[in-house]
Amino acid sequence: xxxxxxxxxxxxxxxxxxxxxxxxxxxxxxxxxxxxxxxxxxxxxxxxxxxxxxxxxxxxxxxxxxxxxxxxxxxxxxxxxxxxxxxxxxxxxxxxxxxxxxxxxxxxxxxxxxxxxxxxxxxxxxxxxxxxxxxxxxxxxxxxxxxxxxxxxxxxxxxxxxxxxxxxxxxxxxxxxxxxxxxxxxxxxxxxxxxxxxxxxxxxxxxxxxxxxxxxxxxxxxxxxxxxxxxxxxxxxxxxxxxxxxxxxxxxxxxxxxxxxxxxxxxxxxxxxxxxxxxxxxxxxxxxxxxxxxxxxxxxxxxxxxxxxxxxxxxxxxxxxxxxxxxxxxxxxxxxxxxxxxxxxxxxxxxxxxxxxxxxxxxxxxxxxxxxxxxxxxxxxxxxxxxxx
Amino acid sequence: xxxxxxxxxxxxxxxxxxxxxxxxxxxxxxxxxxxxxxxxxxxxxxxxxxxxxxxxxxxxxxxxxxxxxxxxxxxxxxxxxxxxxxxxxxxxxxxxxxxxxxxxxxxxxxxxxxxxxxxxxxxxxxxxxxxxxxxxxx
Numbered sequence: 001x002x003x004x005x006x007x008x009x010x011x012x013x014x015x016x017x018x019x020x021x022x023x024x025x026x027x028x029x030x031x032x033x034x035x036x037x038x039x040x041x042x043x044x045x046x047x048x049x050x051x052x053x054x055x056x057x058x059x060x061x062x063x064x065x066x067x068x069x070x071x072x073x074x075x076x077x078x079x080x081x082x083x084x085x086x087x088x089x090x091x092x093x094x095x096x097x098x099x100x101x102x103x104x105x106x107x108x109x110x111x112x113x114x115x116x117x118x119x120x121x122x123x124x125x126x127x128x129x130x131x132x133x134x135x136x137x138x139x140x141x142x143x144x145x146x147x148x149x150x151x152x153x154x155x156x157x158x159x160x161x162x163x164x165x166x167x168x169x170x171x172x173x174x175x176x177x178x179x180x181x182x183x184x185x186x187x188x189x190x191x192x193x194x195x196x197x198x199x200x201x202x203x204x205x206x207x208x209x210x211x212x213x214x215x216x217x218x219x220x221x222x223x224x225x226x227x228x229x230x231x232x233x234x235x236x237x238x239x240x241x242x243x244x245x246x247x248x249x250x251x252x253x254x255x256x257x258x259x260x261x262x263x264x265x266x267x268x269x270x271x272x273x274x275x276x277x278x279x280x281x282x283x284x285x286x287x288x289x290x291x292x293x294x295x296x297x298x299x300x301x302x303x304x305x306x307x308x309x310x311x312x313x314x315x316x317x318x319x320x321x322x323x324x325x326x327x328x329x330x331x332x333x334x335x336x337x338x339x340x341x342x343x344x345x346x347x348x349x350x351x352x353x354x355x356x357x358x359x360x361x362x363x364x365x366x367x368x369x370x371x372x373x374x375x376x377x378x379x380x381x382x383x384x385x386x387x388x389x
Numbered sequence: 390x391x392x393x394x395x396x397x398x399x400x401x402x403x404x405x406x407x408x409x410x411x412x413x414x415x416x417x418x419x420x421x422x423x424x425x426x427x428x429x430x431x432x433x434x435x436x437x438x439x440x441x442x443x444x445x446x447x448x449x450x451x452x453x454x455x456x457x458x459x460x461x462x463x464x465x466x467x468x469x470x471x472x473x474x475x476x477x478x479x480x481x482x483x484x485x486x487x488x489x490x491x492x493x494x495x496x497x498x499x500x501x502x503x504x505x506x507x508x509x510x511x512x513x514x515x516x517x518x519x520x521x522x523x524x525x526x527x
Contacts, residue, residue, distance in 0.1 A: 172408035178509065179412055184419050198408050 008034070008043050011135055014066040015050040016057040016083065017097065018076050022120075023050040026070060029124035035132040037139055044135045054078035054086075061087045068134050070118070073098040073105055081105075084112040093134045097122075165209060165342060169202040205340075212343040215274065219350045226268045228378050233263045233272060233297050233304060240276040241295075244284050252290045253310075255280065259297035265304050266377035271351050278348045279308035279371055285340070286369070287312035300374070303357070309370035315363040323361060324349050354378070397423040398520065401442040403433040403460060404476070405451040413446065416509045422516075430456035437463050442471070444520055446512065447499075449477035461499040472519030473499040474512065 015026045027048045035044045049066070051057040054077045061069070061083075069092045073080040080096055093115040098105055106117060115137065118130050176195040185191035218224035237257055248255045265272070276295070283293035291311040298305045315323065324345050345359075352359050355375040363369035400422050404410040407428070414424045425442050427433035430451050436442070437460070445464055449457035461473045501515045 168406060172406060172412070175409065175412040175509075179415055184415055194411075198411070202408060 008045055010045050010047045011068060011138065012064070012066040013046050013048045013068045013070060013131070014057070014060055014092075015048060015070045016052075016054075016060075016075065016080070017050070017070075017072040018052050018074075019072075020052070022072070022097075023052070025124070026050075026127060029127050030131060033128055033131070035135045037136065040139050040143070042139070044139075046131065046135075052076075054083050057083050058086055061090070061092075065090060066092050067138055068092060068131065069094045070131075071096055071114075073109070081108050081112055084109070084114065088112070093138060095130055095134060162213065166206060169206045169209075172202045173199045208340075209343070212347060216343055216347050216350070219347065219354075226271070226378075226381075228266060228268055228380055230264050231267045231269050231272050233265055233276075233306075234259045234261065236269065236272045237276050237280075237295055237297060240273065240280050243277060244280050247281070248284045248293070251284060251287060253284045253287045254292045255284065256292065256294045257297075258294060260299075263297050263299060263304060265375060266380060267355065267375070268378065271354065274351050275306065275348060275373070275375075278344050279306065282344065282371075283308050283310035283312065283369075286310065291368075303374040303376050305372070305374050307370065307372045309368060311368045314365040314367050314369055315361075316365045319365075320361060320363055324359075397421060398444065399423045399425055399442040400516070401425045401427065401433065401436060401445040401447075401464075403427045403430070403445070403451070403457070404448040405429060406448070409448070412509075413512075416512070417446075420513060430460060433460055434463070437467055439467060444472045444474070444516060446474045446476060446516075449475050458499075465499075472501075472516065474501045474503060474515050474519070475499045476503045476512070 013030060015023055017023050017026070027050065030046045030048050033046060037044060046068075049060060051060045054075045057071070057075070060066075071080040071083060071094055073096055075083070078086075080098075084090075084094060090113070094109075094113060095116045095118055096105070096109045096114045097118045097120060099120040109117070115134060116130055118127065176199050179185070180192050180195060215224075234257075237259060241255055241257055244255065280293060280295055283295070287293060287310050293308070293310045293312075296305075296307040296309075298307075349359050352373050352375065355378060357374045357376065360372045361369060362372075398421075400417055402410065402413050402417070402424050404413060404426075405428055410426060410428065414426065417424050425436060427436055428451075430453060433447075445461070447457040447460050449455070451457070453459065457475045457477065461475060464471055464473055500519050503511055503515060
């Protein structure tokens with residue numbers, strides 16, 4: 001019953017002690033004992049087995065490794081340390097039971113992977129507390145392992161999609177080269193102009209993808225060097241406007257900046273450029289012929305509000321839901337001829353987060369989209385700490 | 390096959406990459422085929438009509454990840470004798486890999502799947518094979 005399994009999970013415990021009284025006492029103490037782990041949505045109970053000698057213990061460990069091993073140091077045929085050594089490597093948590101809490105034993109046992117100690121004589125409460133601690137630790141380990149697995153999976157998927165995204169332009173360029181090689185359009189060089197032009201466009205797209213990818217990795221690894229200074233966003237926006245002007249002219253899109261004469265923010269100028277050019281380029285790219293794109297900047301409640309709206313193709317609810325994913329390029333009849341790396345908005349979202357903000361999007365299919373975000377002043381990095389004497 | 394009687398064999402090409410479409414057209418036209426082009430699944434759907442084309446070359450992932458399969462299914466439902474080639478750059482490393490040899494239950498209603506960077510000779514050979522070129526399927 002998987003449902004019950006979720007709610008009450010049993011951890012296997014092996015008790016190794018040569019004193020029969022100790023074994024039965026420990027078994028009794030743990031019988032019916034349960035540890036609630038609300039963080040994991042589970043309650044743990046224990047199934048207890050026992051062994052009286054080192055040999056018995058090793059046989060039991062071979063047969064079925066427990067989750068927790070309660071191991072007496074002094075056994076008739078060997079020491080607890082010998083048991084740990086003989087069963088190495090192992091995947092259980094060991095709690096050493098020692099009558100004489102000697103430092104030396106503790107150090108050696110820890111080196112052999114013991115998790116905790118219990119000094120004899122101990123009360124049932126002490127035993128339960130130690131076992132509960134071990135159970136929690138096991139669950140944390142499992143969770144960490146699971147997260148690590150998920151991380152690996154995400155990385156794998158990312159790389160697969162990336163490879164795919166790089167392959168499409170490569171295939172396009174390769175195809176054109178091939179057609180040219182075959183002289184499929186005859187001997188006149190001019191006949192191949194459009195092929196060369198498209199190849200150049202696709203290669204530029206690949207370059208953009210690689211650059212965006214580098215930006216994204218730097219942002220994610222936190223390794224990006226930030227130069228925090230006072231940035232005039234109006235001036236920065238002016239530069240971005242200039243940069244998108246050729247694209248806007250090509251599409252006949254009127255670009256407008258609504259801003260006060262000056263708007264200062266403590267920020268990294270490169271990151272501001274990323275945000276503003278990302279927004280404005282999208283507003284022009286995904287616009288209709290002869291449309292409008294408006295970039296608004298304002299100080300509101302101690303923050304900078306950035307709004308970028310367009311009269312473009314807009315998005316459906318379903319498209320909106322997918323928008324911020326990596327390599328999401330919404331495919332429809334309007335976006336087919338628009339180039340993009342599919343990383344722009346992932347980058348935008350990550351940069352905006354550095355300024356304590358979030359990106360909000362409103363869009364009406366066929367009418368246009370509006371992106372809104374707020375930015376807080378970045379913390380000025382502390383001056384280099386003086387070297388201690 | 391009576392399609393040989395027509396002046397040209399018409400091929401429905403559905404491909405969302407404008408460059409791949411461009412190339413496919415140049416190539417197929419140089420092979421004396423006539424191309425009926427569609428850039429999306431949506432655009433292609435109304436084109437699936439009896440007698441509209443003699444063979445189809447479909448991209449797999451367009452506005453939907455399975456656009457090619459859906460279209461191929463429709464075409465085969467309309468006329469099972471129309472050869473359908475699915476072209477995809479979705480390959481082994483993505484974890485989503487399709488080929489006819491590993492589809493014993495015949496889920497994929499296409500006659501051929503061409504993987505990786507499309508080689509036009511390969512496409513030509515597949516089309517020739519599937520359409521028989523007026524001869525027997527040798």
